[in-house]
Amino acid sequence: MEEQDFILCECELEPLRDFVASLEGNFEVVIAKAPSTCMTMIQAEDSVEFQDFYLGEALTTECELVVNGQRGYGICLGDEPVRGYCIAFIDALTQLPGADLKDIEAFLTQQYQLIKQAEQLEYNQIMRTRVDFKLMEQE
Amino acid sequence: MGYVAVKGGTEAIHNASELAEFYRVKGDTTPIDIKQIRAQMRLAIDKVMGEGGIYAPEYAAIALKQAEGDVYEAAFILRAFRTTLQRNYYSQVINTREMFVKRKISASFREIPGGQILGPTRDYTQRTLDTAKATETVIDIKTFLDGFDAKIDPEKLEGISTFGKVIDLLQQEGLLAPVDPTEDRSLVDITREAIKFPAPRSARLQMMARAETGGLMALGYSSQRGFGAVHPTVGELRYGTVPVRVKDAGGRNRYIGKIEVTENEMITGSKPAKKGTPPYFTIGYGLCFGHNETKVICMSTLDTAMRRPEMGAPANDQEFVLYHTEGVEAMGFTNHLKLPHYVTFQSSLSNTRAAVERNNKTNKEVEQQMIQMQSV
Numbered sequence: 001m002e003e004q005d006f007i008l009c010e011c012e013l014e015p016l017r018d019f020v021a022s023l024e025g026n027f028e029v030v031i032a033k034a035p036s037t038c039m040t041m042i043q044a045e046d047s048v049e050f051q052d053f054y055l056g057e058a059l060t061t062e063c064e065l066v067v068n069g070q071r072g073y074g075i076c077l078g079d080e081p082v083r084g085y086c087i088a089f090i091d092a093l094t095q096l097p098g099a100d101l102k103d104i105e106a107f108l109t110q111q112y113q114l115i116k117q118a119e120q121l122e123y124n125q126i127m128r129t130r131v132d133f134k135l136m137e138q139e
Numbered sequence: 140m141g142y143v144a145v146k147g148g149t150e151a152i153h154n155a156s157e158l159a160e161f162y163r164v165k166g167d168t169t170p171i172d173i174k175q176i177r178a179q180m181r182l183a184i185d186k187v188m189g190e191g192g193i194y195a196p197e198y199a200a201i202a203l204k205q206a207e208g209d210v211y212e213a214a215f216i217l218r219a220f221r222t223t224l225q226r227n228y229y230s231q232v233i234n235t236r237e238m239f240v241k242r243k244i245s246a247s248f249r250e251i252p253g254g255q256i257l258g259p260t261r262d263y264t265q266r267t268l269d270t271a272k273a274t275e276t277v278i279d280i281k282t283f284l285d286g287f288d289a290k291i292d293p294e295k296l297e298g299i300s301t302f303g304k305v306i307d308l309l310q311q312e313g314l315l316a317p318v319d320p321t322e323d324r325s326l327v328d329i330t331r332e333a334i335k336f337p338a339p340r341s342a343r344l345q346m347m348a349r350a351e352t353g354g355l356m357a358l359g360y361s362s363q364r365g366f367g368a369v370h371p372t373v374g375e376l377r378y379g380t381v382p383v384r385v386k387d388a389g390g391r392n393r394y395i396g397k398i399e400v401t402e403n404e405m406i407t408g409s410k411p412a413k414k415g416t417p418p419y420f421t422i423g424y425g426l427c428f429g430h431n432e433t434k435v436i437c438m439s440t441l442d443t444a445m446r447r448p449e450m451g452a453p454a455n456d457q458e459f460v461l462y463h464t465e466g467v468e469a470m471g472f473t474n475h476l477k478l479p480h481y482v483t484f485q486s487s488l489s490n491t492r493a494a495v496e497r498n499n500k501t502n503k504e505v506e507q508q509m510i511q512m513q514s515v
Contacts, residue, residue: 005394006382039221040228040385040395041328042194046344046424047235047404048306049318052326053341055348056188056428057221058383058398059195060228073387075228077396079197119239123299124291126241129257133249 004094004108008087009076011111019107020086029089032071033064035081067092143482163207176200185399185429186210190466191217192330192349194398194428211351211470218467228385231392235402235426237301238379245305246373247406253302258378259430305375306404306422316409316419322446336458343445343457347438348427351466358454358464359437362444367452369444371423374404378430402426405439421446 008016037059044055061084063074072092074084093099164170177184177200187199191214199217206212242258245251257263309315323339334342347355362369380397387393405423423443425435444454453459463469 001391002384002394009394009396037224038227039193039224040230040383041226042230042383042398043232044235044344044348044426045232046422046426047304047402048310048315048422048424051324051340051344051424052232053344053348054326054328054330055233055345055400055426056192056194057226057330058230058396059193059198059224060395062227064388071389073389073391073393075385075387075393075395077383077398078195120296120299121288121291121293123239124296125287126256126258127297128290129242129260130254131257132254135249 003112004090005087007108007111007115008083008090010115012114013080013083015107015111016086017082020089023093023103024089027067027093028069030066031064032066033062035061035063035074035084037061037079040077063088065089065092068096070096145479145481171204173197173200173204176204182430183208183210185431186352187213187217189428189431189434190214190349190351191221193217193221211466214351215467215470228395230395231384231386233381233383233398233400235377235381235400236304238377238381238400238402239299239397240302240377240379242378243302243375244373245375247375248305248308251305251375252308253300304404306406309374309406309420314420316421334461337448338457338461340442340446343461344424344426344438344442346461346465347425347441350434350438350461350464351469352431352434352437354464354466354469355437355441356433358460359440359444362440362452362454367444367447367450367454369407369423369440369447369454371405371407371440371443373436374406374422376403376432376435377401378432399429400426401429401431401435403432403435403439405436405443407443 038061039057040060041057042055043052045052058077059079061074061076061078061080063081063084065072065074065085065088067089070092072088072090072095074086074088074091076083076087090104094101094104177196180200180203183203184196184199187203187210188194188196190210191199191202195217198220199213202213202216202220203210206216240253240256240258242260243251243253243256244258245255249255306315323337324341325339326341327334327339327345329342329345334346338346361367363371378399378401380399382397383395384392385395403425405425407421407423409419409421421443423439423441425438425440425442427434427438441454441460444450444452445457445460448455448457
């Protein structure tokens with residue numbers, strides 16, 4: 001679940017939209033709650049004494065669909081109605097008893113690789129700034 | 140003395156608002172794209188989100204554009220916007236130990252877990268005006284990006300990892316002050332209940348997380364200079380992204396995205412609480428939306444300062460710190476002074492006139508008495 005949500009929240013919007021559009025026609029989709037924005041309060045804690053506190057709110061999009069009778073929820077940060085809809089659709093689909101998930105798994109795998117590749121490149125650019133300061137008296 | 144409202148002026152107010160819009164666009168230049176603001180005004184966006192108390196980079200960019208770059212005004216707009224939406228979720232506690240680190244430094248230790256990572260910083264470069272920015276083109280940007288990417292060999296990529304924290308080392312060594320069992324550890328939400336003093340630490344941290352950077356810096360700096368005597372060292376400062384998770388309506392844990400945060404743990408030496416106990420280190424904590432290092436350094440300094448009210452300096456006074464660093468309220472009050480106060484001022488005008496008249500009369504009487512005495 002965590003990995004699926006991670007991929008669907010972090011992947012590019014266009015391939016996700018196209019992928020869901022290619023599947024939608026095969027199912028009966030009822031919009032239980034159209035994509036709309038709301039707030040999520042972010043909880044944090046201090047890293048030493050673990051004192052909980054509220055950091056602030058984050059703009060969130062939520063959507064609820066019923067696909068062939070199976071309910072799915074889509075939640076993501078930002079004002080992202082299309083992504084929210086797509087997440088809810090795939091959430092419902094992956095819970096449908098007996099559903100063929102091959103295409104979904106292939107899409108998720110492909111997108112996961114793209115996300116991780118981009119992350120790794122960024123990480124390696126960041127690691128170029130790793131420093132080992134020497135004290136003045138050191139050679 | 141109560142306030143007396145004014146009425147009328149609708150047309151002039153409408154025209155003034157239209158005129159402000161005219162001044163925003165009168166140069167007849169290309170409209171700034173929201174994507175451009177998000178990408179190229181990264182730190183301004185982060186300030187607006189941090190002070191507006193809402194993580195929404197796209198909306199922060201819109202607010203900044205609408206406010207002609209005024210960060211206070213943009214934060215105000217976001218705060219107002221926040222109240223128009225329902226809060227449907229509370230996230231699980233974010234874990235900064237699983238941060239995708241973009242910057243991580245310590246001023247206390249040279250060698251830290253994973254090493255010092257400078258990340259995107261201008262700390263070590265001179266602040267010289269780069270006039271080439273005035274003529275920067277799309278081609279310049281592309282050339283830079285291509286050259287930047289070429290510095291990485293895609294065949295030799297290091298795997299992504301998370302890093303242990305500096306303060307964990309101090310903790311393991313038993314050098315940190317134990318948690319004060321008498322401190323109020325309740326979790327309150329200052330957006331839902333009015334703050335009361337003394338405020339629990341959760342309220343103080345929440346208020347500082349959305350406080351105005353300049354206000355925090357003024358008071359944090361006062362403490363660092365000796366007014367209240369907090370002599371801090373940056374234990375570890377981190378900037379990066381952390382995952383956000385909530386429970387959906389079906390009760391399942393869901394990943395909903397990641398947010399950028401800056402975090403700082405400030406180490407301060409402390410006097411022993413009582414004779415015979417060691418002088419443990421205390422940690423002040425700072426965390427805010429986006430990339431804002433000044434804010435978290437001062438937040439963590441003030442976190443420590445406010446736990447020492449006996450020091451008696453402004454930075455040690457919760458009410459002083461929290462009320463005066465609340466940017467939207469401070470800006471609102473300051474700017475309300477421009478609004479009509481005619482009746483209030485008329486009243487003070489008549490009082491002053493009467494007092495001056497009385498004073499003149501008394502002076503004249505004394506003068507006449509002196510003349511009379513001199514003539515005798």
